Amino acid sequence: MVLKGKLKIIFFFVFCFLCLSLIILFPGTSADDLRKKHDDDLKQTLSKYKDDGGEEWKKFKDKPITISFWHNLEGTHLKDLQDFLKEFKEEYKNITVKTEFKGGWGQLIKNINVALPGNTEPHLIFSYPDYLINFYESGKLVPLNGFINHQNKEIQLEKSSDELSSNYFYPVFEDESQIKLGQEDKKWYSLPFFKTIELMFYNQTYFKKLQEKVKNNSDLKEKVAACFDQNEEGKLKNDITWEDLENLCSVIKSMDKNKIPIAYESESNLFIVASEQKGIPYAVDRNSDASNYGVKFNNLASQNMVKAFKERFYDQKYLTTKQLSGEIYPLTRFINQDFLMNISSSKAFEYLNKVDFEIGVTSCPYWKDGSKKALQQGANINLFYKQDKDEVLASWLLLKHLTSDKINKKLFDKKGSFPTRPSYVKNYLDTNKSKIASLKEDIKKSQENLNKPENDATQKRIINHKLLKEKLLLFILEEKQKEKKEQKSIYFFSPVFQKSYIARLVVEDLLIDCFLLPPNEKIDAKIQTLFNAAQKKALS
Incomplete structure (x- = not known):
């Protein structure tokens, strides 16, 4: 049976070779x-x-x-x-x-x-x-x-x-x-249809309890204070940094060692977004001809960035990814409350309709020596x-x-x-000047309804999903309002160039390989070796 299967494979490749030969020898238009x-x-x-x-x-x-x-x-x-x-x-x-x-x-x-x-x-x-x-x-x-x-x-x-x-x-x-x-x-060549952004969902119910636990411990309270909005319990602030999250993760681990605080769904997005936030080259000049575009991620700044994520987050069990967690859908572990923060597409909102806890929404974290940037995603359509x-x-x-x-x-x-x-x-905000205030009021009412003792599990899930939708709409409107006020976009799209899809796969594997390196004094040299090999692979 194995031999028969191998013969089929050999026949398939011979057939493909003959077809390709005919195309080369007798080219059409x-x-x-x-x-x-x-x-x-x-x-x-x-x-x-x-x-x-x-x-x-x-x-x-x-x-x-x-x-x-x-x-x-x-x-x-x-x-x-x-x-x-x-x-x-x-x-x-x-x-x-x-x-x-x-x-x-x-x-x-x-x-x-x-x-x-x-x-x-x-x-x-x-x-x-x-x-x-x-x-x-x-x-x-x-x-x-x-x-x-x-x-x-x-x-x-x-x-x-x-x-x-x-x-x-x-x-x-x-x-x-x-x-x-x-x-x-x-x-x-295309037009935008269903567009999403990368953002962070988090377990707001858990963080309410966490704030309650640390309120009498001045050291722990101070350690997590920079992460939270002062006007609402358990709500993470919108412009949160990786340094803030590092402190929050250390407190979480001290109380719940089996919890994984952060799950980042896409390894390649983590690499590309962090590079953009820090102004580190990932590809050559954006104004270049797409056919001449190429990768340029093999540099010391990129290596140090990946090393920081490895040593300060992955090695500490503060962060995992889709591949490293072994989960096809890491969002499932977030719903089960094994993961407390999930960085993924805003489209994930659709799958969070059977959750027994309150979910919050905030922007992707960034390093203090960088700037706030978020990846624009979702389907375009071409003809x-x-x-x-x-x-x-x-x-x-x-x-x-x-x-x-x-x-x-x-x-x-x-x-x-x-x-x-x-x-x-513009029309939405101009003709609904109180829309943001109205959404905030709707969120407050939904939160009050959520806590009513007469609600059964099904009712709570329905209210939770309605509440999450209100939070997501408010987040998007406030982001666009802020963007308009500051006249500066925080959103960007992943660079397009010849084999850019391959480059994404290469940096995905690169990040995983770097994270899995055992900690030792030669870590810099090993990371550099992996980067050298990845750059060659992406350019080949």
Whole structure:
């Protein structure tokens, strides 16, 4: 049986080699030629639809068109998407959208990498910016500028209604969506859909009890005082530092040695975010051509940063990660109260609906010699070319709908998705000047309801989830308000460059390998050796 399995594997690789040989010996249309033909055909198609009241546009809106959309949404997120598609169908009755769930991000990218060479790719797909480089090299990635700036109002993308802004989206999302690929100028290749941020959830009930325990111990009380908001019991302050958390973790361990205070879901995010906060190079100049972009993390500052996390947090059992904890879903251990703080995507809110304790929300911690920075995450959507360019136009109309002010508002109110549109947040705050005060009042009422003795376990969980949603919305609004006041964004996106996805995997393994080194006097040399090997691997 083992031999038979090995023969199958050998046959598979021989088959792949023969296919590759045929491609090399008998090349078809190059990606550049294919791209140019698609671009020219699309321009010609769009030129027919300049007048939104013209005969050609009426013909388009009467033409039956079917498009496909690959995503990774499940549960209530999928139901929301289906509701959004129903709204789209009401406006464009001639367009049918077929959706396909393609698994998590890893499975989604595997599926599209198989589909592109076989011409079975969808019309639209969820993506991250670093996927676009490979999509571009297929010759099938659609630039969106022709749609965005079209003179037909039904086609063009509506700008922000904020008179102080010339943007369609917040600058951080526009920077992420507009990239320079190949020898071309910077262009739009995707639009932001369901955006999230990295933040920290924590067990506020536990911290209320902790404050009560230390209130008569002046040393311990002083040690943790810098971590907490003075206006609410158990609430961590918003601009918390790793130094503050180090003190808090030492007190937790002195009382509950089996607790792991902090779980950081993503090893690569820990590395990239901390580098950004400290101003340490991770990749070369952001203004560089994406094809010439590369890694630059092998430096003394990065090595010292990782060493500090290892010696001051991991070795002390203050911090673990997804891989190091051995948990597929570390959030489960947070729900079970084995972990007390969980640093992950704001999307995790959806999975915290069966919790028996009060959860707080705060920003990602940063080192005192750095600055507050948070990683912008979540799905963008891009389009692929098709033979019939009317199908590409139909795909754009769906993309425009899914990234509109209207849908953005629903995602924010229902899911706590991070707002992408400046006009929405401005109008939201201007027309709801008391919204922040109202949310604070709602939080206070929910906290009072939570403590009523007549509540059973189910009622407490319902109230807890409602309370967490209120806290998340308040956190996002206060962050945007502060950002607007200071005229400085704390959010950034992970750099996009050739093989940036590989670089993320490399630094993930690098962090784990460094953390697992046994403590000894040669730790600096061993970390340097690991960094040297990782840099070579990322550049190979």
